[in-house]
Amino acid sequence: MGFVSEERMWDVLQDVKDPEIPTVSVVEMGMVSKVFIRGSTVEVEMMPTFVGCPALDIIREHVSGRLLQEAGVEQVEVRFVFDPPWTSDRISPEGYKKLKEFGIAPPAAEPTALPRCPYCDSGEGMVENLFGPTACRAIYYCKRCHQPFEAMKKV
């Protein structure tokens, strides 16, 4: 019988990756708001990056599946909350680093500002499309290294 602690659950949640960005965990994305332990039940409050994100059910399943592997955990409840809202400022420094490694620029300072190119770090880009392959990403083009790249939207 393992000892179920909040700290341990946060560690374990590092194993659950964003289904659309497999190098970054849901913790590094800043999506986990609170974890409560009630005996053998773990309650996780999560903040969706976008209200209409179609990956929410998958994230819920992955979180509960992973936590249930832990000794002593018999039940997991995942709730999505909007207070406080998820903002791109919640992505951790580690999350920023891993996003870049995956080829996605971290969010710019403002929705109208240009993100830095994840390949050559140049700030001289242009907007290709404010909408990309997922709700939370936009597409840019780097004028220095001539690469198109994606960036997390600043929200």
Added chain:
Amino acid sequence: MKFENAAQAKQNERVLTILKDLLFQLADDELTLGHRDSEWLGLCPDIEGDVAFSSIAQDEVGHAVFFFDLLHELGEEDPDSLAFNRSSKARRNGVLLERGNGDWAYSVARHYFYDLFEDLRLQAIADSSYLPLAHGAAKIRREEVYHLMHMHLWFTRLGKAGGEAKERLEKAVQSIWPELGGLLSFGLHEQELLKHGIISFDTHELRRRWTSRMKAAFSEAGLMWPGEIPEPRMDGRKGEHSEELDELLSTMTEVYRMDPAANW
């Protein structure tokens, strides 16, 4: 007085009624326009437009689900039934949003007018006394910034281009204008919504802010201002709708109706 959750709102029958009416306006606007947006897939002038309209459709339908969820918590049916299983008379969307997509200029102008309205409506509920609504509004407004930027770009681009693009845009504005008043509204109960702090300003103030910001965009696009916003002949906020909504619903619910109990 603040209403922290559904249970508290349910204790005041009048508040419950007017709150639900507002939520149906929000949900039905988003679902109807989201469906129209999705119809552009594969037909936009460029691939970026296709990706943009699909992504915007996903956002709008997602927002509709959020508002339907709030209605469900307040005792209405589940979100799928609310989206797919209500008659057109029960719908509260502005008539403008149910109209067919027309040409690119019509779709761009309508969406831009809607996005600016939505930005203001979300401001009006940002400090709502119904806290679950206030929280959702804050989140949704951050996403809508991108819709507004995209549609502003296209609206002014078509106007500045002159020639056929500008002519079509002018024609689109003319056909939208008579139906605009039915969209820029909080419906039948706005004074009570104000009194209970569910919204923080009324239709009059909303239209004043909308007009002031939209006039700047018209001037940037080189378009003439069409004048006062007239009251609509058909008011979607009262459940009055065109045949185009019935056609839209028939298409949108085709799969659902085959087996309403199916688990997708």
